[in-house]
Amino acid sequence: MVGGEPVSHDILLSGTSGLLGTVTSADHKEPVVGAMVVAADVLAAGLTDTDGTFTFAELVPGPLTLAVTAAGFRPVALPVEVTAQGVTRNEVALSSGSQVQGAVTAVGRPLNDVRVTLVDAAGNVVATTTTGEDGGYAFTDLDGGEYMLMATGYPPKATHLTVHGSGVDGHDIELSHVGE
Structure with missing residues (x-):
């Protein structure tokens, strides 16, 4: 109704489209x-099922x-063109x-708490980690290519100390990585 009078209006309905596919290991x-x-x-988002398929309706x-x-x-990330009718399939x-x-x-002996840094061929730091009790480290999800691996301990630390004439003086030193 416009201004109290009925108005004719056409509506074009299109069929529903969907996307179906399978995700596999290359x-x-x-x-x-x-x-x-x-x-x-x-x-739209969802998880693949037990046979790797996904569906968006x-x-x-x-x-x-x-x-x-x-x-x-x-x-x-892949570009996909969803067709006007039916289900578009994408692998x-x-x-x-x-x-x-x-x-x-x-x-x-394994070294605990050592900083290990992975650097790519362009000199960019890709990732940094710290070794565990067993001295172990791991970097995952890497692109193939040339890298440099650096292992470093704590930076040195100097503190002022006065030793008295007799007895035992205690002096603990706590080391840490920069920014920690």
Whole structure:
């Protein structure tokens, strides 16, 4: 009703569109269970099921970005065009990220609380970690390529100390990494 009078108006209904696909590992072609799949630009998200499939129903036709992440795999973002009718099918293959792990030792003993830094070929710090009780460290989800690995202990610390003529003087020194 406009101004108290009925007005004729045509409405065009379109069919519903959807997106269906499977997420597999690029290396072994096996389904990736529990991968987070996000249809960006339309705000739809869900997890893959036991056979790696995902489904989004009633999407608006047109372009969107499909983003997929899963533990132990490199994230992927793909452009997808959802058709006006029916279900668009899309297969996603995730590549596993590389991993570096090891231990820092001295004189055959593991060193705890050593800072280990991974630097890429361009000189950028990729990640930093601290060794555990067993001297172990690990970096995960890495791109292939050349890296430099640096292990460093605590920075030196100097404190003023006065020793008295007799007896035992206690003087503890607490070391820490910069910013801690």
